[in-house]
Amino acid sequence: MLPPASAAVSELFVTPENPVVGDTITISGTASPDEPVNVVVSFEKTVSPSDGMYLYRMDGIEVPSGSNTFTVTARDVVDLNVRLKLSLWWTKPAVATGGIATVSHSNLEPGIYSAQIDGTPAAGTPHVTLDITAAQDINADASGNFVYSYATNSIPIGDFQLIVSGLAKTITLSPKSDESSSVGGGSSGGGASLETFENLLISETQREYVTKDSNVSYYFHLDGNVVRYINFTCLTNSSTIASKVEILDHTSTLVDSTPPDIVYKNLNIGVGNLGWANPENIASPTINFFVEKSWVTENNIDKSTIRLNRYNGGQWNRLDTEKMGEDEDNLYFDAQTPEFSSFAITGKVKQSGIVQPTSTNDLESGLMPQTIEPHETKPMQSTSKTTGFEISTGVLGLLIVIFIIRKKY
Secondary structure, rough: OOOOOOOEEEEEEEOOOOOOOEEEEEEEEEEEEOOOOEEEEEEEEEEOOOOEEEEEEEEEEEEEOOOEEEEEEEOOOOOOOOOOOOOEEEEEEEOOEOEEEEEEEEEEEEEEEEEEEEEOOOOOOEEEEEEEEEEEEEOOOOOOEEEEEOOOOOOOOEEEEEEEOOOOEEEEEEEEOOOOEEEEEEEEOOOOOOOOOHHHEEEEEEEEEOOOOEEEEEEOOOOOOOOEEEEEEEEEOOOEEEEEEEEEOOOOOHHHHHHOOEEEEEEEEEOOOOOOOOOEEEEEEEEEEEEEEHHHOOOEEEEEEEEEEEEEOOOEEEOOOEEEOOOOOOOEEEEEEEOOOOEEEEEEEEEOOOOOOHHHHHHHHOHHHHOOOOOOOOOOOOHHHHHHHHHHHHHHHHHHHHHHHHOOO
């Protein structure tokens, strides 16, 4: 990947030597005077497929001016899509050969990017390996000195490779010591759970680096976890934030009442330290979850009544829940929540079909029943037809008149 004209580097320094997430590392050294120096940062990410696709998102990718390349190689896949966003999203796809697909973007406009890497995994593969590489050319000055800064916002915790004109160095990126890890009030953001152990069926934690104005997504993959992902927009710089989903055996022990209607799943969801995920720090939090069609059928549930309910302030509150799609086995929903705590997915049994009297409120809300055809009403017959009784009376009167006249004459 190194250009032939890349200058030989005789000295290389990286500070800080032990960076933590969010640090900007400074790369400096000595090379041939006035020659280009190629800087490559690469890391590997393993992704577990879910619902027939693999997906990985990155935010806060800082691209400086100058010659640059962003390359993604996916292994054990059918195809690969690399989607980048500066102001608008654009996509570059690739079809795999021998289970390997590669997409490369070159000479990107400087700015801060978001990236989404997704595609179809190879049949039966338990995970997909992504090799992600960013390369940048800089110039040594007349004395051969060079300095380059690289923000670690988009790099996951763990080891990554730094290669400067062929001179390689492995760097370990550590989490911040104050990384969110505590739990409270049903909001289990990554530390020890407050839920009783006997009530826990599944616990899954994901971590993402969170920066101001970034669109953050947590993806969950464990079997039995009905939450597929959690999205929100971050309003503050907060380093690495953990999100935890707990699937429960019954109603959470952190609440004081059972949820309304028929319960599909009880769960706790937490993001960050207790109280962190509030409207001052995040916007538009969305929970995507699924409901098995078999449960809907077995319990005779009206699909339109399925809701995510949140426990807050001593009561259960129904959240705005929208059906987003379905497949052969599941229904998929998005729910908007103001914050995170204990939740329950519920539905109502279908109505028996008995027509209830229409109330005034129904009419005002547009729920007027179908118009019933009125009974046929015959027109007033006295104006157009004569009844049998009237005919008989008229004939009798006429006979009397004739009798009187004949007698008189």
